[in-house]
Amino acid sequence: MxxxxxxxxxxxxxxxxxxxxxxxxxxxxxxxxxxxxxxxxxxxxxxxxxxxxxxxxxxxxxxxxxxxxxxxxxxxxxxxxxxxxxxxxxxxxxxxxxxxxxxxxxxxxxxxxxxxxxxxxxxxxxxxxxxxxxxxxxxxxxxxxxxxxxxxxxxxxxxxxxxxxxxxxxxxxxxxxxxxxxxxxKKEVDGFLLNRIFGAITREALWLLEMGVASMEDIDKAQVYGAGHPMGTFRLMDLTGIDLTYIMGMEAFRETGDVRHLPSPSVVEKYCNGEYGQKTGKGWYDYRDK
Ligand SMILES: NC(=O)c1ccc[n+]([C@@H]2O[C@H](COP(=O)([O-])OP(=O)(O)OC[C@H]3O[C@@H](n4cnc5c(N)ncnc54)[C@H](O)[C@@H]3O)[C@@H](O)[C@H]2O)c1
Missing domain, CATH: 3.40.50.720 (NAD(P)-binding Rossmann-like Domain)
Structure with missing residues (x-):
């Protein structure tokens, strides 16, 4: 064929x-x-x-x-x-x-x-x-x-x-x-190519924020103005849903046992507060007055 x-x-x-x-x-x-x-x-x-x-x-x-x-x-x-x-x-x-x-x-x-x-x-x-x-x-x-x-x-x-x-x-x-x-x-791998690459970027962006290295606004700016991404990690998470970031991370951890997939503390906090992003009016950024 x-x-x-x-x-x-x-x-x-x-x-x-x-x-x-x-x-x-x-x-x-x-x-x-x-x-x-x-x-x-x-x-x-x-x-x-x-x-x-x-x-x-x-x-x-x-x-x-x-x-x-x-x-x-x-x-x-x-x-x-x-x-x-x-x-x-x-x-x-x-x-x-x-x-x-x-x-x-x-x-x-x-x-x-x-x-x-x-x-x-x-x-x-x-x-x-x-x-x-x-x-x-x-x-x-x-x-x-x-x-x-x-x-x-x-x-x-x-x-x-x-x-x-x-x-x-x-x-x-x-x-x-x-x-x-x-x-x-050429091989099967969890997350395939792009979701793995984005997973790594997301983990780094969260680490930089949680370590107090830079604000989320500046991390997003670095991605947009330095790497040409259409939006930074935090804006993107607000768009796709922080609940999804949390659930996918938990699922990937359950599936692979790899602790790198576990949602980071700030994502867990947002998830527990019901701050999922644009759909709830607040996530990393605040959309309630828009
Ligand atoms: N949504 C995304 O962004 C996205 C991106 C890439 C890949 N995927 C993958 O694509 C697949 C579908 O995702 P989706 O977002 O379109 O889901 P969806 O929930 O929008 O659609 C799934 C459809 O499958 C139908 N369905 C369930 N059982 C069925 C059956 N026995 N026979 C025929 N139809 C049946 C449901 O009625 C539903 O309409 C998933 O495996 C997902 O991982 C999703």
Whole structure:
């Protein structure tokens, strides 16, 4: 099998990631089926598709004909069996729960054609933990898109020890067809590339603050004006949610036993005070008068 044999893509899960990944595939010429067990989520995904495509035409990014063709290529269905029965490539984007993903991959193995590659968009569950639920482990890998998937260019393609070179090559080539920038991880590692790098930056920024070396404003300024980051660690945490920083740190510690993942004292304090960032009006910065 090679990249030219990939004509039909099925996306499992139509939530935050799945609905955008489906649309991305349809826009780039793939017959795409998007499935979800939740009918409301499917309806929302379809409504998003119907509003997004005309918007792209208005902005001059797609012609009317291209938008119409993309719309014709995408279908939404609550039946996973119907979605994957003739798929060449499947991208799973369901909730981040290991048992659920294992069950879905076992089902996909039975429902999808034997040649189909089964990719997981998981941010944290490596495919080694899922591949043995199937009889085709060499075709099961992590292909990690970033949010929002229609916009963010990076995709991490993670080649665990069970993944064949053919599967990796087709997955990298598919990302390029989708106008993404794929990077190849030659080993499975917790957090993959970017979340690890950001984890390290976040830990350093918190250490500098807690040691009293500089204020959070100045640490953020250093990142923005010295490193060209669009925002510093503290602004970013306020945007994504300090609760998420806390929960992900605890999860990563539980998973790996590595104490570097434990949330730092100031993050624990913010979490316990319910100061999660913009969504609660206060996090590192105060948003209540805005
Ligand atoms: N949200 C992000 O920023 C982000 C970024 C990169 C990767 N991811 C990963 O993508 C995956 C999905 O995340 P999300 O944010 O889109 O989650 P989400 O909660 O928005 O969507 C998950 C969807 O899966 C559906 N689902 C649950 N069980 C199902 C089943 N049996 N069959 C079909 N659909 C089912 C749910 O109804 C829901 O709509 C996770 O593994 C996550 O780690 C998320």
């Amino acid at each position: 090679n990249i030219d044999d990939v004509k039909k893509i099925a996306v499992i899960g139509a939530g935050n990631m799945g609905h955008q990944i489906s649309l991305l595939c349809a826009i780039h010429g793939y017959t795409t089926t998007c499935t979800d067990i939740n009918e409301n989520i499917l309806k929302k995904a379809e409504a998003f598709t119907d509003s997004y495509l005309p918007g792209r035409v208005q902005k001059g990014r797609l012609t009317e004909e291209q938008a119409r063709a993309a719309r014709d290529r995408i279908t939404f269905t609550a039946s996973m069996e119907a979605a994957v029965k003739d798929a060449d490539y499947v991208i799973e984007a369901v909730l981040e729960v290991l048992d659920l993903k294992r069950k879905i991959f076992a089902d996909l193995d039975k429902m999808a054609p034997p040649h189909a590659i089964l990719a997981s968009n998981s941010s944290a569950i490596i495919s080694s933990k899922i591949a043995d639920a199937t009889k085709r482990p060499e075709k099961v890998l992590n292909v990690h898109f970033f949010n929002p998937a229609l916009v963010m260019k990076l995709v991490e393609v993670v080649q665990g020890p069970h993944v064949s070179d053919e599967t990796r090559e087709i997955s990298m080539a598919l990302c390029e067809k989708l106008e993404k920038v794929p990077v190849h991880l």
